[in-house]
Amino acid sequence: xxxxxxxxxxxxxxxxxxxxxxxxxxxxxxxxxxxxxxxxxxxxxxxxxxxxxxxxxxxxxxxxxxxxxxxxxxxxxxxxxxxxxxxxxxxxxxxxxxxxxxxxxxxxxxxxxxxxxxxxxxxxxxxxxxxxxxxxxxxxxxxxxxxxxxxxxxxxxxxxxxxxxxxxxxxxxxxxxxxxxxxxxxxxxxxxxxxxxx
Numbered sequence: 001x002x003x004x005x006x007x008x009x010x011x012x013x014x015x016x017x018x019x020x021x022x023x024x025x026x027x028x029x030x031x032x033x034x035x036x037x038x039x040x041x042x043x044x045x046x047x048x049x050x051x052x053x054x055x056x057x058x059x060x061x062x063x064x065x066x067x068x069x070x071x072x073x074x075x076x077x078x079x080x081x082x083x084x085x086x087x088x089x090x091x092x093x094x095x096x097x098x099x100x101x102x103x104x105x106x107x108x109x110x111x112x113x114x115x116x117x118x119x120x121x122x123x124x125x126x127x128x129x130x131x132x133x134x135x136x137x138x139x140x141x142x143x144x145x146x147x148x149x150x151x152x153x154x155x156x157x158x159x160x161x162x163x164x165x166x167x168x169x170x171x172x173x174x175x176x177x178x179x180x181x182x183x184x185x186x187x188x189x190x191x192x193x194x195x196x197x198x
Contacts, residue, residue, distance in 0.1 A: 006032065058129075060105040060122060062087045070094075070102060077101045079136040083126065083155065085109050085143055093141065101139075104129065109147040110154055118154065126155075130162055137165040144171050144189070 006028060013024035031039040055061070056068035063069070070076060070090075080101030084090055090103050108121040118124065130138065140155055142148035152168060159166055172190025173182050182190075 055105075059103045060087075060107055061090045061103055075100075078134050080139070081130075081135045081137070082139045082141050084141045085148065085151070089141060089143075101137075106142075106151070109142060109145070109151040111147050111150075118158075121151075123155070123158070127158060130159065130164055133163070135164055137167060139167050139169060141169045144186070 009028045009032070010021070010024045013019055013027050014021060016024075019027070031042070052064050053062050054064070056063045056071055057066050058071040059068060061068050061070070077100055081104055082093060082099060082101055083104045083106065084093070085106050085108060087105055090105060093099050093103075104122075104126050106121045106123065106126070108116060110116060110118065110121065129135070138155075138159065140152040142151045156166055170193060172186060172193060173179065179187065
């Protein structure tokens with residue numbers, strides 16, 4: 001509409017999650033017309049991130065080194081591993097400050113309908129790592145979606161012959177949530193995985 005370069009910027013912004021054509025256009029206008037210095041900073045940050053950030057060779061989370069700081073930390077429990085779908089899940093768990101083990105990022109979830117099997121999400125490498133015998137407990141922290149549940153179930157079956165304890169993160173009613181506003185699937189999970197008072 002304005003120029004080929006502007007249209008190219010709009011199309012690039014549309015590749016971001018949840019950014020539609022109007023939002024991309026507003027962002028592009030803001031960066032080009034009102035915020036040129038910030039646009040340069042953003043461009044440099046994107047360039048540096050794309051060229052510096054890679055997957056950790058051990059856990060497949062994000063790092064600028066070959067192995068991430070969490071995997072290298074001697075203060076974290078090598079016997080406790082949390083299996084997640086993406087680096088975003090690692091970030092979310094780390095923000096709680098409640099987990100002191102190590103991670104393994106699958107890089108997705110099983111989805112046979114989309115042709116995504118165990119080999120496509122790094123399950124063979126996870127199984128090889130578990131066979132080394134260092135990990136005593138694996139916490140399955142896949143998403144509470146159909147695909148996430150299927151991935152957790154697959155891992156539970158695959159690990160049955162290994163000397164490792166498997167646990168699943170709790171699911172159910174959120175803290176402060178009112179039952180009438182909770183969806184039926186979440187409420188069903190909460191009823192099924194209820195806890196006994198101690």
